[in-house]
Amino acid sequence: APDTDAPDTDAPDTDAPDTDAPDTDAPDTDAPDTDAPDTDAPDTDAPNTDAPNTDAPDTDAPDTNAPDTDAPDTDAPDTDAPDTDAPDTDAPDTDAPDTDAPDTDAPDTDAPDTDAPETDAPKTDAPDTDAPDTDAPDTDAPDTDAPDTDAPDTDAPDTDAPDTDAPGTDAPDTDAPDTDAP
Numbered sequence: 001a002p003d004t005d006a007p008d009t010d011a012p013d014t015d016a017p018d019t020d021a022p023d024t025d026a027p028d029t030d031a032p033d034t035d036a037p038d039t040d041a042p043d044t045d046a047p048n049t050d051a052p053n054t055d056a057p058d059t060d061a062p063d064t065n066a067p068d069t070d071a072p073d074t075d076a077p078d079t080d081a082p083d084t085d086a087p088d089t090d091a092p093d094t095d096a097p098d099t100d101a102p103d104t105d106a107p108d109t110d111a112p113d114t115d116a117p118e119t120d121a122p123k124t125d126a127p128d129t130d131a132p133d134t135d136a137p138d139t140d141a142p143d144t145d146a147p148d149t150d151a152p153d154t155d156a157p158d159t160d161a162p163d164t165d166a167p168g169t170d171a172p173d174t175d176a177p178d179t180d181a182p
Contacts, residue, residue, distance in 0.1 A: 001181070008175050015168040025158045033150050040143045050133045058125045068115050078105050 080103050088095055 003180050005178050005180050006176070010173045010175055011171065013170050015170055016166070018165050020163045020165055021161070023160050025160055026156070028155045030153045030155055031151065035148045035150055036146070038145045040145055041141065043140045045138045045140055046136070048135045050135055051131065053130050055128045055130055056126070060123050060125055061121065063120050065118050065120060066116065070113050070115060071111070073110050075106070075108050075110060080105060 081101070083100055085098055085100065086095070
């Protein structure tokens, strides 16, 4: 039988061809992260609660007395024998003459002390009244995680321009399918 299908009336496709350049970025070659996760326990030490030091600073002037410059005593020790004469019992005088040897020690030749008297003012600073530190020592274990050894990312950033082609605006095909027998 002759072909009775109506001719195709769909308008021809008028969308411009896609002109975006193909993607040229190299694939990402960075190795995956292999560092073990951090397993250190969190810090549990209580915060330091000691009050700050409130004592006034020490304002006493420093000692300004010159050092003692007197030479040491160099006189030999006294070697005279002690007096051994019996006590005087005169009713008239019958005492035997005094037989003690005369004193032979050399006179004392040490110079008198010439150091000036001490003139430093007495210390007037109040005693330190701050309470001692009572915070418990820090008992957290030190961090034992190995340092991160992954190499930094070295892939260049993606430089391809975004797609700028307009979306297709052609109407969909509406012709009925061909029903003629082969």
